[in-house]
Amino acid sequence: MRTALFDPMIAVLIIATLLALIVPATGGAREAAQDISSVSIFLLFLVNGMRIARGEIVRAAANWRFFAPLLMFVFGVMAVFGLGFAKLAAIFAAPEIALGFVFLGVLPSTIQSATSYTTLAGGNAALSVIGAALINIVGVFVSAPLFALLAGSEAVDLGPDTLVRIGFILLLPFAIGQLLQGFTRDWLLARKPKIVWLDRTVIGIAVYVAMSGAVGQGLLSGMSAMTGLWLLAITAVFMLIAYFLAWHTARLGGFGRGDRIAFLFAGPQKSVAIGAPLAAILFAPEIAGFVIAPLLIYHLLQLLVAAPLATHLSQGEPG
Template sequence: MQTLRLILTDKFIWLLSGAVLLATLVPVQGSAKDIAGILFNAGIFAVFLLHGIRLEREEVKAGLGNIRLQGTIFIWVFGVMLIVGLLLSKFLVQRLPADVALGFLFLAVLPTTVQSATSYCAIARGNVAASVVASALINLVGVFLSPLLFALLAQAAGVQITSETIIKLAGILVLPFVLGQVFQNWLRPWVMRHKDLTGWIDRGAIALAVYVSFSAAIIAGMWSRVSGTEFVWLAAALLLWLGLAFGGTWLLGSWMGFVRADRKTLLFSGAQKSVAIGAPLAAIIFVPERAGLVILPLIFYHLAQLFLSAPIAVRLAGDKMSD
């Protein structure tokens, strides 16, 4: 019952699912598309401004003390998961539409989640402080590293990060984060007092990015371009990746000799992928028609990881094994 309650009360699951459904039924187009684009840019700017305000510098310094755990999470996210995604993308290029197969590589370069990784780590009674720092640092690095890795590995698919794209990335993702850090001392108390409001700004902006990207893809005939057989390949590949991600991090934690609390941190911080970075990044790099197809694996993976994390966290919360 606790697992079901966690899933049913996760507002982000409903919000993302609703964005996809709304885009399918009522895709944004015409003059409304221009307005949605302005709101999207403003929303993503606000999201990264809030990230900069929330990420307390002293927390980062304290969390860096556990270099072994933090280094393992970093290598897993940007090393092991990158290799898995690259191999899956190459394998699926003959079995899925090109942009959907490319989406597995795009998924591979993304950092971990922040809020859900930390929340499920707390439910599982893991090392929450280390989870907060790991997720925050990996997301900070991911703003710079993810587009660079993707550009280097996706050249064969005709993806190029132009100077215009770099300027847009800097203006919408990097600049607000830096401003948040600069004005953190003045703004952080207000943000922390209004967590519900700022949380909805986060989730709403990400859902809007998904809605805008999916709308363009729907208008371009996305569902007719992905057949039933191709959806089976997509689902099978995502299930395989989920198994490798969650099972691999747990086994790696045991092999590295981490205490149980740190293994739980590695599990949730290493296996999850962030739609908060992925959706706006895809919208900046790709034209809308391509962005919707590229983020298809990301959306399904993100929803699946939330459904999977709930029962795992509940099960690990009752773990009485000693170290």
């Protein structure tokens, strides 16, 4: 219960951000940090390919009645709302930060939190595991093109160089992991607590590098306390609307309570594990930190809200 109620990822994100604010990587150090981040991301997606069972993907494809609405919610409803909130944020925040809401909207959900909180809430854990895995696999292929479509070519150039980087750093290691999982998956599952820290470390590195670039471009001087409060408030509203819509979308779909809980935690949650590495590939270092600012706030908020929400649901409310 203690693990579910406190996620160490909160500490990792805060520490990585504070380090970037206090001791940002600049000059040659930033280039070295970027190289370390790229290698770490490659390793993370290699491990992801090893541990997401191919059988889960097959079972997900068979349960289209649940997963089709879930995918439409994650990459349709959330993406459209992200675009709308970007226009709202542009009123008071820098364009790069406002753009971060579009980026936030197109990202997949987080596997570990979705399954942990679904289990804690008494939901359908099997559906949550398969659903979150499926969403993340689809997200690797869909999130970047969808972002380019919504944000426009001026926001990100999905040219040959970018596509090659996505393929080499994200898709290639995942494919290799899928091929190797017959030999490695049991070994990884037996060491799950240690592997989880690989996730957190890679995310921390990616966030540190991105935020260092933003600090170098005047993140602190360019964002007032009032702007930060507005950003926090709008991100919180975005998240609350997402949770509300996810629960009632599942209700309208006629799903049972356990399936609605799985939908709730697999749908509106957003993954910094995909977002931070993808931002490192899509955006220049001096922009990436601004773009992921809404994602970092959203991720921290969802970690703070998900545990008490799951505990509340485990008590039988709401119906």
